[in-house]
Amino acid sequence: MTLIGIETFKTFRRWRTYLGFLAVLGAVILLEVIVKLNLAHFSQAYARGLSNEFVVSGNIINAWAIAAFTLNSLYIHVPFLITLVAGDMVSAEAASGTLRLLLIRPPSRSRIIVAKYSAMMIYTGLLIIFLAALCIGLGLLLFGTGDLIRFQVMPPQMVILPQSIAVPRTLLAFLFAILAMSVVGSLAFLFSTMVDNSIGPIIGAMAIVIVFTIVGTLPFESLEAIRPYLFTTYMDIWQLPLDNPVNWLEVLKYALALIGHDALFFGAAFFIFVRKDIKS
Amino acid sequence: MPETILRTEGLSKKFGQRWAVKDVNLEVNKGDIFGFLGPNGAGKSTTIRMILTLLTPTSGSVRIFGKDVRRDRHEVLSRVCGIVEKPDFYIYLSAYRNLEVLGNLSRKIAKDEIVSALEIVGLASRANDKVKTFSHGMKQRLGIAQAILTKPDLVIMDEPTSGLDPQGMKEVRDLVLTLSRDHGTTIFLSSHLLTEVHSVANRMAVLNHGELIVQGKVSDLLKGDSSYYSINVSPQDRAVEILKAQPWIEIVSVANEIDIHIDSGRAAEVNRLLVVNDIEVSSFTAKRTLEDYFLKITEGASDL
Structure with a gap:
């Protein structure tokens, strides 16, 4: 077993890890069944934003529309599920005393922290892939396929993506969702190296995500200057591939900002962990 | 001249303004059962944590098998097993899985080796039970199974009988003696229990208020x-x-x-x-x- 294998094995032997998957399973099934049962009403509501300039007829709710809608849960719900595990990666071992056990074995601290971070990333990736597979799979089953019609925020306009384009773009959106969620995971992971309890990193990371999101959306000019420095500004990167046309330069800018935050948070976690005195 | 397995030179640790350990020079020879004695708060655990790289010394060095433990960490710790204070394990894993995970951090471990180690400490029948169902004494025995499994040349135990009933203490003492006698392992055993050290150790050191007071053969020190x-x-x-x-x-x-x-x-x-x-x-x-x-x-x- 490699070190990453050991850390991943440990992560997936804890029931807490499956809370995220269970929550996603429950939420997606609930959402899609409710939409299915109220399809006419939901179609009307979905079309309301689009129908100011167009007359929309027929069913515009399909697997791709449902996937685009579900991706909005990435603002709060999924980050919470990510922090549940990421915030626990180091702190839980410190609290239970197994960190001592780990750090007196031959692998260096730098290898251990990289392995733990990798396991956290694997969890984040698998959770988003599970979300994607479930909402697209169930969406196809319940609503079928078709073109993706959605309202684009910037610039505000209705977007129609033919099915042949909607499929790869939706998959790309989920791929970017993994990147966005990895930053939340990295932040919780950083906090996890600082303390010996799991609650602090989870609450700390979620508080920052919520505060940054609020600051990022408040319509005050005075806040404009700090928005580029908030990682939450770039977290809705998943929306960009669903625009038409896609501003690839913007996608690159967002992706680099998120990768930069990942590197920053992990770098800080690495620095703290390799120098940490284990007193407990 | 006996071969020195573990040597600390001027080992010191300061927390804030307080010296927890000051200028400790220890020498543990090959084959020793070395008792590391001191009252609670004397600095035994801090010393052990520095030896095992959990704490960075404020000054001084630790050499194990002639190598600096921080610089040659992988090589040195591959031959060392430490049981620091409470025997903490992954409580959501079975005894078998714990040994598999921890053993593989040192080297590739075969299934038979894990089963054999569990048999020696009398936990074979509980191999597949989660550690959260284990008593304190069983966890201590699992800690020793870990030591047997990785076949270390040096086992460092910090208060291994702490919290055990007399029967559990005897079992641990017997296992320590087994490790020393049957596997030729050098044992570094910290304790504040004098009888424990007296009954198993051949050499000892006494620490008080963070400073080394004396070290030598138990028999020599008690002759006096x-x-x-x-x-x-x-x-x-x-x-x-x-x-x-x-x-x-x-x-x-x-x-x-x-x-x-x-x-x-x-x-x-x-x-x-x-x-x-x-x-x-x-x-x-x-x-x-x-x-x-x-x-x-x-x-x-x-x-x-």
Whole structure:
């Protein structure tokens, strides 16, 4: 077993890890069944934003529309599920005393922290892939396929993506969702190296995500200057591939900002962990 | 000359303004069961944590197998097993899985090796039970199974019998002796329990207030200028009266035997005093336990 294998094995032997998957399973099934049962009403509501300039007829709710809608849960719900595990990666071992056990074995601290971070990333990736597979799979089953019609925020306009384009773009959106969620995971992971309890990193990371999101959306000019420095500004990167046309330069800018935050948070976690005195 | 397995030089650790450990120079030789004694708060755990790289020393160095433990960490720690304070394991994993995970951090471990280690410590029948169902004593035994599994040359144990009942303490002591005798493992055993060290260790060091007071062979350190004696006499009441009348004799306790404390070299005088007063002396034994010695050199640390 490699070190990453050991850390991943440990992560997936804890029931807490499956809370995220269970929550996603429950939420997606609930959402899609409710939409299915109220399809006419939901179609009307979905079309309301689009129908100011167009007359929309027929069913515009399909697997791709449902996937685009579900991706909005990435603002709060999924980050919470990510922090549940990421915030626990180091702190839980410190609290239970197994960190001592780990750090007196031959692998260096730098290898251990990289392995733990990798396991956290694997969890984040698998959770988003599970979300994607479930909402697209169930969406196809319940609503079928078709073109993706959605309202684009910037610039505000209705977007129609033919099915042949909607499929790869939706998959790309989920791929970017993994990147966005990895930053939340990295932040919780950083906090996890600082303390010996799991609650602090989870609450700390979620508080920052919520505060940054609020600051990022408040319509005050005075806040404009700090928005580029908030990682939450770039977290809705998943929306960009669903625009038409896609501003690839913007996608690159967002992706680099998120990768930069990942590197920053992990770098800080690495620095703290390799120098940490284990007193407990 | 015995081969030195573990050597600390000027090892010190300061927390804030307080020196937890100051200028500790230890030497553990190959094959030793080395008792590391000291009252609670003496700095034993801090020393062990520095040896095992959990804490960074403020100054000084640790060399194990002749190599710097921080610089040659992988090579050194591949041959060392540490059990630091509580035997903490992944409680959501079985005993088998714990050993698999922890063993593989040192080297590739075969299934048979894990089963064999569990058999030696008497946990084979609980191999697939989650550790959260284990008692404290079982976790200690699992810790020793870990030591057996990775076949280390040096095992460092910090208070291994802490929190165990007498039966559990005996089991752990026996396993320590097994490791030493059957596997040739050098044992570094910290404890604040004097009897524990006395019963297993051949060499020892005593730490108090973060400073090393003494180290050497247990037998040499206890030989010294013995001044405690146990006397078996008849009639005992009369003997006590005679002894009490002498200001230079301190009666420590009276039970089946009379324990006395006298200046060095006056034992014969006591014996003569009893005999001339028609007291039958059936035994007169010099008594110097590790506890006496320890109390003397640590100036009666209160928590022993």
